Amino acid sequence: MSNIILTGFMGSGKSTIGRMLAKRLKSYFLDTDSLIETFENKSITQIFKEEGEEGFREKERYCFEWLRDNVKNSVVSVGGGFPVFIPQIREAGFVIYLKVPFSEIVKRLNKKELSKRPLFQDIKRAKELYEKRDEIYSKLAHLTIENKDIQKTLQEILKAINGT
Numbered sequence: 001m002s003n004i005i006l007t008g009f010m011g012s013g014k015s016t017i018g019r020m021l022a023k024r025l026k027s028y029f030l031d032t033d034s035l036i037e038t039f040e041n042k043s044i045t046q047i048f049k050e051e052g053e054e055g056f057r058e059k060e061r062y063c064f065e066w067l068r069d070n071v072k073n074s075v076v077s078v079g080g081g082f083p084v085f086i087p088q089i090r091e092a093g094f095v096i097y098l099k100v101p102f103s104e105i106v107k108r109l110n111k112k113e114l115s116k117r118p119l120f121q122d123i124k125r126a127k128e129l130y131e132k133r134d135e136i137y138s139k140l141a142h143l144t145i146e147n148k149d150i151q152k153t154l155q156e157i158l159k160a161i162n163g164t
């Protein structure tokens, strides 16, 4: 099995689905933001503050190369900007876009979750980002799933990968 890569906007449920999927497949779950935080020993917010978005994107690229060259049989959830800045994402595995309407994302993210996301501090700007990225996520994904119900999404993914 090649890696399964979950993409989508901030708050689209990538980590939640990723953890459940990995358990079902008896594989490992990795999250690029957590890998970067561990590697740097800093939070994402801290990295943005000290090195700007540019510095963070460099770390994401390094993380992509590491995943592509070293990781197999795993479920990986990537940060919302990952496919936008790394269009070669398919080289790391089977890419699934978890699509959720922006209005739903706003409802799902509580204050604590919002505070961890430097690019979600202004809702208007976040919505513009969402609209710009939706097309990119769709274009780069092998499969797009409307993530309305976690169990249904999980079933859809399992069905798709069993058929590959």
Ligand code: S3P
Pocket: 008, 009, 010, 011, 033, 044, 078, 079, 080, 081, 082, 116, 117, 118, 119
């Ligand atoms: C980002 C999304 C975040 C994180 C960083 C930038 C983005 O990850 O990588 O704050 O550009 O959309 P999540 O999608 O897991 O929130």
